[in-house]
Structure formats: structure tokens, C-alpha cells
Amino acid sequence: MPEVEVKSRSSAERALLEPLLPSLGVGTATGVLGVAYGTVAGILVSTPRPLLYSSVSGVQWFCAGSTYFYCRSALLAHPALTAENGLHRVVASGVGGSCAGAVAGAFLPKGAxxxxxxLFGVLAAITQAGLNFAQGSSIGLPSSLQQGIASLIPMKSLSDKEYEDLLLNKLIKIEAEISILDDQISNLRAASKQQASTSIEHPHDSTK
Known part of the structure; x- marks a missing residue:
């Protein structure tokens, strides 16, 4: 029993400590994006302190990005969850999104x-479920909810035969469009030749 407790404790500690550095890296990347966004937004709203505006935006995005990645990674690294399970990924993403949304809301007026x-929790969970579906893995949700999410995703996995048929149909459409263009060019050339021959036969209809 003591050995089991030590192993579970070490696993929990590892799940909490290992995502720290990667989450800071992700937070740095999102912070840079936040600074860029704050700079553009500050110009658009004509803020009197554009440097402060972009700096606060960068800190907000850094905190939100690092919080999301850390919470999601820590949950999936816990022995009770696994990244191979679609439902576990949805849950971890939803919790991480909720934490990130709360952190981002702390920079906004009261109540955010x-x-x-x-909002961020729901969006993160739906996005993860959509990614699970697009990758062909099990979403881990009820079939009715999976069908609803699938209807919102403008992509699906195609077999080799379906992909070949899709390319063939597009090729046929392109060939038809090229044929129409060739006919139009031929008609224009014929009209141009007819106009040229008419002008040669009647070089000048001089007015008096």
C-alpha cells in the first residue's frame, strides 16, 4: 500500500510539474500575438496610451494561453485520464478553456x-470534439451530440475512392469550363475576322 501511494503521489507531482515549462513557452507565443493584437486594436480605438494598451493585452494573452495549456496538459498527464481517450481530451480542453477564460476575464470589467x-470552456470543448471527429477518433459524446457537432464542421475524412471521385468531378468541371472558353474564343475570332473582311470590302463609306 505505501508503494502504491508513493507511485500515485509521484505521478500526480509529475503531472503538475512537467507542463510548467511548455506552458510558459505557449504563453510566450500567445503573449506575442496579444501584443500584436493590442497594437492594432489600440490604433483602431485611438487609445491615448497605445504602449500600455498593447502591454496589457500581451500579459492577458500570455496568462490565458499558459493557463489553458498547463491545465489541459496537467489533466491529461494525470493517471486517471489519458490523451488517447476522446472524451478525456474534450473534458481536459473544456476545463483548460474555462480556466483560461476566467484568467482573461480578470483583466476585464467586473463580471467577465x-x-x-x-464561454471559453464551451468553445474549447466543442473545438476539441470537432478535432476528434476530423481526426477520425471517437469524440466520446452521445451520438446525437456528435451528429450535431459534425453538421457544424465543414470537413470530413475521405477514403481514397471518395477522394479520387472528388478530383475526377472537379477535373470534368474544369474541362467543361475550358471547352466553353474555347467556344467563346472561337466566336470572338470569327466575329473579328468577319468585321475585318467587311472593312476590307467597304474601306470607306465617306460622308459628304
Missing amino acids: IRSGGI
Whole structure:
């Protein structure tokens, strides 16, 4: 029993510590994006302090990005969850999104923490479920909800035969369009030749 407790404790500690450095890297990348966004947004809203505006935006994006990645990675690294399970990925992404939304909402007026956590959590869970479906793995959700999510995703996995048929149909359409263009060019050339021959036969209809 003590050995089992030590192993579970070490696994939990590893799940909490290992994502720290990677999450800081992700947070740095999102922070750079936040600075870029804040710079553009500051110009658009004509803020009197553009440097402060972009800096706060960068810090907000850094905190939100690092929080999301850390929470999601820590949950999936826990022995109770696994990254191979579609439902576990959806849950981890949803929790990470909620935490990131709450952190981002802390930089906004009062009341944004709760709404930001709910909104980002739902978006992150739906996005992860969509990625699971697009990758052909099990989403881990009820079939009716999976069908609803699938209807919102403008992509699906194609077999080699379906992909070949799709390319063939597009090729046929392109050939038809080229044929129409050839006919139009031929008609234009014929009209041009007819106009040229008419002008040769009647070089000048001089007016008096």
C-alpha cells in the first residue's frame, strides 16, 4: 500500500510539474500575438496610451494561453485520464478553456470572469470534439451530440475512392469550363475576322 501511494503521489507531482515549462513557452507565443493584437486594436480605438494598451493585452494573452495549456496538459498527464481517450481530451480542453477564460476575464470589467470561463470552456470543448471527429477518433459524446457537432464542421475524412471521385468531378468541371472558353474564343475570332473582311470590302463609306 505505501508503494502504491508513493507511485500515485509521484505521478500526480509529475503531472503538475512537467507542463510548467511548455506552458510558459505557449504563453510566450500567445503573449506575442496579444501584443500584436493590442497594437492594432489600440490604433483602431485611438487609445491615448497605445504602449500600455498593447502591454496589457500581451500579459492577458500570455496568462490565458499558459493557463489553458498547463491545465489541459496537467489533466491529461494525470493517471486517471489519458490523451488517447476522446472524451478525456474534450473534458481536459473544456476545463483548460474555462480556466483560461476566467484568467482573461480578470483583466476585464467586473463580471467577465464567470462569463469568460463559461464561454471559453464551451468553445474549447466543442473545438476539441470537432478535432476528434476530423481526426477520425471517437469524440466520446452521445451520438446525437456528435451528429450535431459534425453538421457544424465543414470537413470530413475521405477514403481514397471518395477522394479520387472528388478530383475526377472537379477535373470534368474544369474541362467543361475550358471547352466553353474555347467556344467563346472561337466566336470572338470569327466575329473579328468577319468585321475585318467587311472593312476590307467597304474601306470607306465617306460622308459628304
